[in-house]
Amino acid sequence: MxxxxxxxxxxxxxxxxxxxxxxxxxxxxxxxxxxxxxxxxxxxxxxxxxxxxxxxxxxxxxxxxxxxxxxxxxxxxxxxxRSPIPGGEDVYRVQVRAHQWWWEVAHPDAPGGPRYAINQIHVPAGVPVHISVTAADVIHGFWIPRLSGKIDAIPGRTNTIKVQADEPGVYDGVCAEFCGLHHTSMGMQLIAHSPTELPDALRGLSDTQVRP
Incomplete structure (x- = not known):
């Protein structure tokens, strides 16, 4: 990291x-x-x-x-x-909602309809990704150190950050804002796939919202 x-x-x-x-x-x-x-x-x-x-x-x-x-x-x-691309027509979109102490992830661009995950973000490698971040309770900090800078997850507000992984792989992230007792265990993973592997990975996720 x-x-x-x-x-x-x-x-x-x-x-x-x-x-x-x-x-x-x-x-x-x-x-x-x-x-x-x-x-x-x-x-x-x-x-x-x-x-x-x-x-x-x-x-x-x-x-x-x-x-x-x-x-x-x-x-x-x-x-x-790290600023979002104006218009954003050629980017992949992910929505992240921070909770104490886990990350709710939605993939609205998944084939066949939205897919949902916990603490895992699946994206295409080599493609700009807009990650929209908000929070359900307190202020959290969304940060994947090897891919981009930090951005706050604030209740009632949505902030968007541009992320891109040059190569397929697994990139770890953390909450960078102290948010409570179990702050240090609030990790996440961004998994970058090749364009051919991403659809299969997304189809393996839930088609309904999930909770830990």
Whole structure:
């Protein structure tokens, strides 16, 4: 469930943001260590004055401004990667309703009519998926780390996130918002199938709503 092992476009973008932040922080740390070493080793003349204006403007405004703008650009790109596709005609749809402490899943696009499952989401691999998330009781957090970012499941409101698995496989997810006593046991699985295998997997699900 590592965000640093991405398996979809949105997760790849999030991992890039993390890498930029990590390597950027390392570069700043090394630069500051070099400055500290030079300051410790150098003996300025008695009449020499440090360039305070350079330190204040360069170190206090220019450098932080450049860093924050760069992070903003990468962050906006990461947000766009998980945003639903306008119109959504060419996406697969899944509806998820969070409960204490399980996930109710509906597949309205299943062949032969809607299919229902608990804690399991079946999707086609290599295809954008819109997952609409809401909650029946308290606020939960829907998160499949290897595929996309987090989104809140809020009672009375539906939020939609775009998810895509590049390859068939099983991708674990969790509730990322503390929601009660058994929060840590509120896991889920997204199973990505090849286009030929997905219909059979969906037909094996219930055609009526289910409860644990």
């Amino acid at each position: 590592s965000t640093l092992d991405p398996a979809g476009p949105a997760a790849h973008t999030i991992a890039q943001v993390w890498n930029v932040m990590a390597w950027g922080a390392l570069a700043i740390l090394i630069f500051m260590l070099i400055l500290a070493t030079l300051a410790c080793c150098r003996r300025p003349a008695a009449q020499e004055r440090p360039p305070l204006r350079l330190f204040l403007i360069g170190g206090g405004l220019v450098v932080p401004g450049v860093v924050l703008i760069a992070l903003l650009v990468f962050g906006l790109r990461a947000g766009d990667a």
